[in-house]
Amino acid sequence: NAGVTQTPKFRILKIGQSMTLQCTQDMNHNYMYWYRQDPGMGLKLIYYSVGAGITDKGEVPNGYNVSRSTTEDFPLRLELAAPSQTSVYFCASTSLRLAGGYEQYFGPGTRLTVT
Amino acid sequence: AQSVTQLGSHVSVSEGALVLLRCNYSSSVPPYLFWYVQYPNQGLQLLLKYTTGATLVKGINGFEAEFKKSETSFHLTKPSAHMSDAAEYFCAVDYGGSQGNLIFGKGTKLSVKP
Numbered sequence: 001n002a003g004v005t006q007t008p009k010f011r012i013l014k015i016g017q018s019m020t021l022q023c024t025q026d027m028n029h030n031y032m033y034w035y036r037q038d039p040g041m042g043l044k045l046i047y048y049s050v051g052a053g054i055t056d057k058g059e060v061p062n063g064y065n066v067s068r069s070t071t072e073d074f075p076l077r078l079e080l081a082a083p084s085q086t087s088v089y090f091c092a093s094t095s096l097r098l099a100g101g102y103e104q105y106f107g108p109g110t111r112l113t114v115t
Numbered sequence: 116a117q118s119v120t121q122l123g124s125h126v127s128v129s130e131g132a133l134v135l136l137r138c139n140y141s142s143s144v145p146p147y148l149f150w151y152v153q154y155p156n157q158g159l160q161l162l163l164k165y166t167t168g169a170t171l172v173k174g175i176n177g178f179e180a181e182f183k184k185s186e187t188s189f190h191l192t193k194p195s196a197h198m199s200d201a202a203e204y205f206c207a208v209d210y211g212g213s214q215g216n217l218i219f220g221k222g223t224k225l226s227v228k229p
Contacts, residue, residue, distance in 0.1 A: 004158075031215050040124060042205060042219035043159075050215070058216060090158060094215060102209075103149070104217060106158040 002026050004107035006091050012113045013081040021076040021110050023091030031094045032074040033058075033104065034066065036087040043090065049074055081114045088112070117141050119208050121220035129228045134178075134193040136223050138206030141187070147209040148189040149217065150180055154202045162204070165189065176200070201227045 007022045025032065030051045035043040045058030049068040063085055065077040074093075078085060088111050092104040122137040140146060147166050151159040163174025170182040176199075180191045189206060203224045207217040 033216055035219075040221055042119075042221040043217075044219075045216045048216055092159075102215070103161050103164060106151075106160075108158045109156075 004091055004093055004105050006089075006107035006110050008110060009108065010111045012115065013078075015081060015083065015114060017081050018077070018079050019081070019112075021078075021089055021091075021112075023074045023076065023107060024072050025074075025091075025093040025105070026072065027093060027095070027105065028071060029093035029095050029105070030071070032068065033092045033094075034064070034074070034076045035090045035092065036060065037090060037109075038087050046076065046089075078112075083114050086112060086114045117146075117208070117210050117218055119206055119218050119220040121204075121206050121223050123223055124221065125224045125226070127226040127228060128196045130198055131195050134191070134196045134200065134225065136191040136204050136206075136225065138180075138189045138191065138220060139187055140189065140206075140208045142208075142210060144210075145182070145184055146211065148180075148182060149207040149209070150174065150178070150189075150191050151205045151207060152176075152202050153205065153222075159205065162191070196225075196227045198227050198229065201225055 004025045033048045034046040044060045047066040049055045091107040094102045094104045118141045120139045149164045150162040165172045165182045173179045178193045203222045206220040
């Protein structure tokens with residue numbers, strides 16, 4: 001049972017380049033999330049998905065796009081990389097929400113530098 | 116807007132000393148509360164959570180936290196710090212909204228001195 005996996009672990013991009021951060025979970029979780037972590041700022045929600053085919057914006061969605069064609073995968077796309085997108089990106093998932101209080105499971109993160 | 120406040124971005128304790136990391140949330144309605152730990156260059160790992168029931172919650176690695184509704188707090192404690200506890204700790208709150216995401220505090224980096 002791998003849990004939540006993310007690729008790549010590290011990436012350096014030039015300004016204006018694009019890339020996709022991959023996220024896969026094998027726990028059959030409906031809910032998936034993308035967060036970014038900046039030093040001293042905690043984690044901020046970029047996008048989330050409540051199931052295949054359903055996505056919505058979080059707190060900081062500008063410059064990113066997502067898709068959810070399967071339950072397992074939730075890729076994050078950066079179209080025109082900017083230095084402000086230098087960050088550590090975490091994917092997380094949780095099970096069907098009947099109420100709150102469900103633990104989120106996190107991937108190991110992708111460290112992205114844009115220069 | 117709902118928020119989570121962690122007092123102290125950096126806490127330093129001696130090995131064997133009490134660890135106290137503070138967390139306050141902003142809602143008058145009791146949310147669901149979590150503490151996560153992040154070791155260097157790793158993802159976040161759940162330490163403990165409060166959903167309902169007993170207000171003193173025990174987690175992994177000897178940590179515990181107490182939910183105090185009157186103080187809107189969920190402070191994390193450990194009676195005796197170990198070198199391996201050095202990490203960053205995040206308090207997170209689930210206010211029960213439809214999107215189900217967590218609101219995170221800014222984190223507290225714990226250093227443990229020998």
